[in-house]
Amino acid sequence: MGKLRTEEFQVNMGPQHPSTHGVCRLLLTMDGEKVVDVVPHVGYLHRSIEKICENRTYAMCIPVLDRFEYVTAMSCNYVFALAAEKLAEMEVPERAEYLRVIMLELNRIASHLIFYGTTAMDVGALTPFLYGLRERELIVDLFEMTCGQRLTYNYIRVGGVSRDIPKEFVPKCREAVKIIGEKLSDYEGILNENPIWIARMKGIGLTDPQKAIAWGVSGPVLRAAGVKHDLRKDDPYSIYNKFDFDVAIRWNGDCYDRYLVRLDEIRQSLKIITQALDGLPEGDVRAKVKAKFKPPAGEVYVRIENSRGEMGVHLVSDGSTKPLRVKTRGGSFNQLQYLPEIVRGKGYLIADLVAIFATFDIILPEVDR
């Protein structure tokens, strides 16, 4: 008797689906519960940020780029400011660099806390989401205290940061660092060793380091596959070479490792923040920028390590007040393109796909721009 043949059928997962983190449409070819193939359809959230930037001055680009990847808007601010500074060959005051590092790392923690919550929620545990966001509030409060906004900061500017931190920032930041460090044990206790969590995450969504590199995957997803690639170490920008921290790395490349890498990164970021707070110098927070900021003609590509991988800006200037071309690169796009390859033909179930999508930590505004 021959094998029972089942008919494949297609299911639209998204654009409106609880676990596609925005408006991503995954066209699934299913064989019963098994996912045979997945085709991501992107573009539902396209806001043409790059084109908008071409019609704005350099100062105006930064609030627009806040919306590029709003979970870590500080990185978006920073990467553009870095590109413009590199074009103009501008020196940034040391205090500003320290503040930038503190903000970037706080934002990385905030992003990973969201990752922790949403991943747990996608796998079915609803409570960790609230715990993750509870600690994120501490960080967001710090941001609001400093720059006035909770999500789209517009804080890191060309030549420095928009304004100095308020007096109470440093003690509050130390307190937040302490609290988050303590709460990490709660996070780990509720999920890490939970047999259901392990069953859902271990051995699921295996990434291959070679193929991941070939697809341009970066960030925690790559580091979970055993590739020690962290731009903060490999291509140091800002003052990251002054700080002592380790690159979080795991070797299996499954969902569980991707989750652990991010928790480790929270720890390392806390370490960096503590060091940066200790060594925070006095001084100006913004270099003198000409009223009409006009970088010389030329082009530059800068990249930084974002919580979702390599974030880069390719900036072309023609010497006017507006950039000629702004091309942004986010880690999520490459990871989303890599998704079909690890799902196709592996016989993962729809629940696994959700877990893989969650641990890739894809954020759709970054994909669609």
Next chain:
Amino acid sequence: MPLVLMSLELIEIFRWAYGLLAELGLPPVWVMLISYGVIGVLMFGVLALLALFLVWWERKVAGHVQQRFGPMRNGWHGWYQTIADAIKLLQKEDVDIIARDKFVFFWAPVLCFVAAFLAYICIPFGKDLIVADLNIGILYIMAVTTFTVIALLMAGWGSNNKYALFGGMRSAAQAISYEVPMVASILTVIIYAGSLSMVDIVQSQNSFFGWFICRMPFGPIAFVTYIIAATAEANRAPFDIPEAEQELVAGFNIEYSGMKFAMFFLAEFINLFTVSAIAVTLFLGGWEGPWLPSWLWFLLKTLGIVFLLMMFRWTYPRLRVDQLMEFAWKFLVPVTFANLILAATMKYLGWYW
């Protein structure tokens, strides 16, 4: 105070009312019909209110576990929030999709709702406080609660939606798998009680050490396996794959709106109470307990189990569908059957108290 509470046996009220009815001099058929009608309406009302209370309680528990408030607006700590929700759902438009299977689509929530109530015919809420003490009580309950599965399958099929179909199929597979360890755990109790009647089962565990959960070593094992299977049977997390929100959006009830959705929703919570009530009756001595009236004991114990199931839901991630099956067939079924054999052997040899 305990004396006052002890005198508050609800059954006395029913007896008194029945006595009044009998004195009216109506024909016996009329007396029977009226009393059954009153009991039916009462049961329906109490259970519907109970379900609404459980929904509110669940939201409160979830809120406090997550360091939120939960519903706070309507009344003291939002006590009538769920009633307001139910009224709102009643007023909602009943969205009728075109491509559905009309008959199946319409009757699925009704069947689900009715099946949830059927089990309460032979659940003893207190001493003598039972609608009908069937001599096959637990068997009857196991039989009628299975209707829920058919209802969910109907909902999944009738909606003509792939996600709903997934939900329906998952629910069928899950219920069939978990019925086996559930029945095996129950059998362990039945061996010792020597009866299928719910009242007899309660009466056979008349002291604290007589409770089946305290019968070493098979009692606790049967209890734990029953609770696991019951969680699955009630479609609660971590076994809530039929409506797994993050995978199937809402599973079988994805296309339902308004009161039809509310019926599914209430049925789910009534089922939650049912499985907890069975657990209390079988393992925790039912209404037995000192000082307080029997119905209060029953309610307290049942709500305790409900609370436990709620904590499961707000703590644990969800199992995957194949792991769920694997867990049922490769772990629970062997364990429960081994436990059953152990219990039977001990009963045969007389090594128990």
Next chain:
Amino acid sequence: MGLYKDIKNLLLGMKITGKHLGRHAVTIQYPEEKWTMPERSRGIVVLLSDKETGELNCTGCLLCMRACPSAAIRIDAPRGEDKKRHVKKFDINFGICCFCGLCEEACNFCAIRMAPKYEFSTENKDDLTWDMHKLQEMGRDVDYVDTRKKKIPKPKPAIEEKPASETKPAEVKPDTPKQEENND
């Protein structure tokens, strides 16, 4: 001992959630309790008035309008007979405002500020466009450090920042770059 470890870890999870049951909520009941926003919060754009005269500080120099990345500000300030600009119209459309705060930084006359206020939702989209008077009323109770020179010389439009560039807006916004016509 895998089973023992699994049960232990399942119970650990329950312990953690159970531990949180008794704790006080971290959320607040919004309309009754309100959260005080930090002083720097960019809640809403307001127009500031002179503390003594109560008139608008705005000179109609159009710097904020030019700094706005989403063109939410509309100013109509024609030159009067005395060669001064008179602000006739100052509308902000909060429907397209992105709350970036660039207008505040561009202003050299302490005229426009982002105040820590919120709750301005409306039922009608048109109500999101606020005119000068409403913006001024909103800004009446907003405290600010007056960094202008007391006597404002004849405001020469377009190259207005000459007098203001000497005054250092010290506490509030250090080293704000002077942005002149950066968007034509």
